[in-house]
Amino acid sequence: MSATPTPFDDDRPGPQPADPRPRTLLGRLHRRDLAAYPATAPRMVYLAIVVVTTVVLYYMLYIQYAVATSIITHFDMSYRYFVWVSVIGNAAGAFASLAAGLADRWGRANMVVYGLLVASLLVLLGLPNAGGKATYLVLFALVSVVEGVVLVATPALIRDFSPQLGRATAMGAWTMGPVVGSLVVTTVTSRTLDTSSWQDELRFSAIAGLAVFALAVVGLRELSPALRDQIMVSLRDRTLVEARAKGIDPQVLARGGQWRQMLRPAVAGPGLGIALFLLLYFAAVGNFVVFFATTYGYSEQRANAVANWYWAANAIALVAVGLLSDRLRVRKPFMVAGAVGSIAVTAVFATRATHPETGYHTFAWLFVGIGVFSGVAYGPWMAGFTETVEKHNPAATATGLAVWGWTVRIVVAVSSALIPVLVTSVTPLVEHGPQVAAAQAQAAPALAVVSAHPRIFAELGAYPPGKAPADVTARAVQEVGPAGLAVVQKAQPQLAVLRQYGTKVQKAAHDGPGQWRTWWWVCVGGQVLFLPFVFLMSGRWSPRRAREDARAHEAAVAAELAALG
Numbered sequence: 001m002s003a004t005p006t007p008f009d010d011d012r013p014g015p016q017p018a019d020p021r022p023r024t025l026l027g028r029l030h031r032r033d034l035a036a037y038p039a040t041a042p043r044m045v046y047l048a049i050v051v052v053t054t055v056v057l058y059y060m061l062y063i064q065y066a067v068a069t070s071i072i073t074h075f076d077m078s079y080r081y082f083v084w085v086s087v088i089g090n091a092a093g094a095f096a097s098l099a100a101g102l103a104d105r106w107g108r109a110n111m112v113v114y115g116l117l118v119a120s121l122l123v124l125l126g127l128p129n130a131g132g133k134a135t136y137l138v139l140f141a142l143v144s145v146v147e148g149v150v151l152v153a154t155p156a157l158i159r160d161f162s163p164q165l166g167r168a169t170a171m172g173a174w175t176m177g178p179v180v181g182s183l184v185v186t187t188v189t190s191r192t193l194d195t196s197s198w199q200d201e202l203r204f205s206a207i208a209g210l211a212v213f214a215l216a217v218v219g220l221r222e223l224s225p226a227l228r229d230q231i232m233v234s235l236r237d238r239t240l241v242e243a244r245a246k247g248i249d250p251q252v253l254a255r256g257g258q259w260r261q262m263l264r265p266a267v268a269g270p271g272l273g274i275a276l277f278l279l280l281y282f283a284a285v286g287n288f289v290v291f292f293a294t295t296y297g298y299s300e301q302r303a304n305a306v307a308n309w310y311w312a313a314n315a316i317a318l319v320a321v322g323l324l325s326d327r328l329r330v331r332k333p334f335m336v337a338g339a340v341g342s343i344a345v346t347a348v349f350a351t352r353a354t355h356p357e358t359g360y361h362t363f364a365w366l367f368v369g370i371g372v373f374s375g376v377a378y379g380p381w382m383a384g385f386t387e388t389v390e391k392h393n394p395a396a397t398a399t400g401l402a403v404w405g406w407t408v409r410i411v412v413a414v415s416s417a418l419i420p421v422l423v424t425s426v427t428p429l430v431e432h433g434p435q436v437a438a439a440q441a442q443a444a445p446a447l448a449v450v451s452a453h454p455r456i457f458a459e460l461g462a463y464p465p466g467k468a469p470a471d472v473t474a475r476a477v478q479e480v481g482p483a484g485l486a487v488v489q490k491a492q493p494q495l496a497v498l499r500q501y502g503t504k505v506q507k508a509a510h511d512g513p514g515q516w517r518t519w520w521w522v523c524v525g526g527q528v529l530f531l532p533f534v535f536l537m538s539g540r541w542s543p544r545r546a547r548e549d550a551r552a553h554e555a556a557v558a559a560e561l562a563a564l565g
Contacts (some may be wrong), residue, residue, distance in 0.1 A: 001066035032109040033224040037232075038384040042221075043161050047170060049212075049220045050157045053116055054150070054177025056212045059184045060205040061124045061147050064140065065286050066189045066304050067198035070294060072430060074198065075133040079290075079430040083420050085137045086286055089144035090413035096148030097405030100398065108160070108398065115153075116216060119146040120209030128199035151405045156398045159386045160223045163232040165326060165550070167386065172322025176315045179375075182285055183311035185415040186304035229395035233553050251449060258396035262403050266388060266536045271404035273533030274381055275411035276526035277339065280346055281374065282412050284310060287419060294429040295513055296356070306360055310367035317375025322383070329546035331384035335534045338377025343527045345369035350520035354513040377530075388538045399423050422519055425512035432501040433509075439494040440502075446491035449484045456480065457488070465492065 063427040064071060065086075072082050100111060122143050130136040151465060155174055162170035189201055196204075222228070224245075251478045262268070283291075288519065290297035298306070325334050349366045352358045389400030420426060440447075450457045456476050460468050468476075488495070 027209050032221045034221050034227070035224055037227055038161070038221075038225065041553050045219060046221055047161050047173065049156065049216050050112070050154050050161075051177055052212055053112055053216055053220075054154050054174060054419075055180045055184065056205070056209045057116060057119060057147060057150055058178045058268025060119055060202075060209050061143060062178075062182055062185045062285055063123075063201055063205045064127070066185045066289060067193070067201050067300065068289055069300060069430065070198040075136060077132075077133050077364045079427045080420050081133060083416055084131075085122070085140055086416045087413045088137060089140050090409045090416060092141045093144040093148030093151070094406045094409030094413065096145040097152050097409055098402050100149040100152035100402055100405065109158045110221050111149050111153040112157065113213065113216045115146045116141075116209060117149050118211045119143050119150075120206045120213055120499050122146075122201050123209065124206030128202050148405060149408060151408070152401045153287065155382065156401055157222060159390075160228045161399055164383075164387055164390075165233060165329065168325035168331065168383035169319065169322035171382035171386070172318040172320075172375075173376075175318050175379050175382055179311050179314045179318065183308060183315060186307045186311065190301045190305040193304075225395075228397070231390050233550070236554065242342065246316065258393060258399040260394045260398045262389065262396055264392070266538070267385075267400050268403055268407070269443075269536045270381075270385055270388065270533045271407040272411075273530040274378070274385070274404070275408045277342075277377065277530035278408070279415055279526040280342075280370065280412070280520070280523035282415055283419070283519065286416060288429060290426060291516055293432065294426060294446070294509075295353070295516060296358075302360075304512055306363050308372045309364040313368040313369075313371030314375045317372040318379040320464075321376045322379045325380045325383065328543040329550060330541060330543050331380040331387075331539045332534055332537065334380040335377050335384065336531065338373045338375070339527055339534075341373035341531050342370055342377060343524055345373060346520065346524050346527060348519050350524060353517035354400055355519055356513070381534075384539050387538075391538045404520050419519060422522075423512070423515040425508035425515050427506040428501070428504045429512060432505050435497060436501050436505045439497040443491040443494035446488045446495060449480065449488050450495075453484075455481050 068082060071077070072079060077085075122139055126139040127136060127143070127421035130139055154177070155171070158174040159167070185205075188204060192204070235278065284307060289298075289303040290301055292306065293300070321334055321338075325331055345366060349363075349370065352362065352366070385404065386397065386401070389397055392400075410499050422516050453476075455474075457480050460476060463469075463472075481490075540549065
């Protein structure tokens with residue numbers, strides 16, 4: 001039997017129907033539907049535009065987490081407030097994902113193109129110039145709304161332009177969007193933060209977004225509803241799909257009931273399962289910088305640099321395993337193998353959270369392992385999920401993806417809200433840790449004097465400054481000396497900071513690693529819970545049975561084409 005087709009294979013184009021789309025520039029910018037299934041070259045262009053759009057959108061969304069400590073300081077936010085910026089943003093994105101289910105009726109391409117424009121302008125002009133933390137929260141929520149829409153519309157486009165026998169490769173490329181977006185964030189910030197402000201970092205991402213918008217507004221197209229609302233197993237089905245499309249009644253395409261069909265366990269269950277599996281990914285995006293800064297003293301640049309290992313390994317694995325999954329024509333074995341491997345490596349990572357001697361390179365190798373195994377599970381899962389949705393109703397692809405997108409964003413919002421509750425040490429360390437560290441360094445000579453005469457300074461501390469009895473003051477002058485007292489007097493502002501926050505910060509530094517370890521074990525639990533949902537999805541476990549299905553499908557297509565002929 002011939003090799004399995006991939007998204008890069010194509011058969012010879014058949015007769016192309018007349019294109020009814022307007023030929024004016026404005027018409028082309030609004031009406032993007034294709035009357036015929038595209039040949040290889042334009043199809044690859046559309047897929048590439050969707051992937052690059054996803055990369056740059058997530059670059060704009062995730063950049064704030066890479067400069068989180070700078071944003072918190074600039075707006076004088078509490079850490080809890082910054083967390084709620086993320087929580088509210090993700091909640092807004094969740095309901096935007098539900099609204100994006102209308103892409104089955106309205107189309108996908110315009111949602112992606114003009115959503116990217118809106119997000120780019122918000123990040124370029126809005127967030128860096130926010131007048132206060134409340135304004136920043138509202139603007140970030142608007143960016144998250146766009147992300148929620150695109151989260152649904154982009155994989156729907158990928159599905160439309162990739163037959164099932166090339167779906168895992170195409171979905172692996174799409175899944176690289178958030179991952180490569182994260183990689184771009186950490187790569188750019190780790191190289192530019194020493195000379196750029198957090199506002200500059202946001203603007204860099206927005207400029208990239210506008211550049212990709214200029215490409216997408218001209219080049220992105222989508223299939224007409226009659227074409228996209230059919231199942232296409234391989235590129236050899238194109239002639240049949242186009243023939244069917246000519247006879248599909250538009251009233252049939254507009255028929256309702258998609259939400260009811262998609263809110264079934266076989267669709268909603270796996271959507272919840274993958275959201276739980278990705279708990280570690282969400283924590284990596286939103287909290288790796290904070291974790292490494294508060295637990296290991298990493299700068300923002302160093303924390304982003306170690307995270308690069310995760311994103312790079314994940315991106316490579318997504319494409320490589322997609323090709324292999326398409327070659328073997330199965331998804332489920334990869335999901336299970338990837339999940340089991342990720343569980344094992346994440347468990348090792350969790351055990352290192354309480355060891356301050358754990359080195360940079362140890363974390364780097366652990367992130368490589370987690371990134372690879374996560375990619376092994378996630379790329380085939382995306383392909384398998386869209387195929388599960390198609391099995392129930394191919395005309396409800398965007399609706400099924402909306403259910404998944406809503407579930408993912410809600411889980412992100414809940415997990416973001418839970419982290420400060422379980423990891424209580426983060427708040428004092430982020431809000432007062434740098435202040436206490438600076439005070440400790442500036443007051444070091446005074447602290448040496450105080451530690452050399454603890455009893456007399458304990459007595460002096462019982463009275464307001466300058467109000468100590470004469471005999472206590474005289475003894476202090478005699479024991480410490482005027483010079484020593486002057487040193488302590490000069491450091492009173494720093495010593496006041498240490499008295500107010502020092503104990504809290506010290507306790508948080510002691511408790512933090514154990515609390516983070518608890519959260520990493522929660523992430524392990526989410527990966528374990530992912531496994532049962534794999535069994536609800538459609539698709540074969542055996543490559544042999546999958547090849548038999550493919551042969552049966554080819555015979556059925558040949559018979560139907562013969563009947564049409």
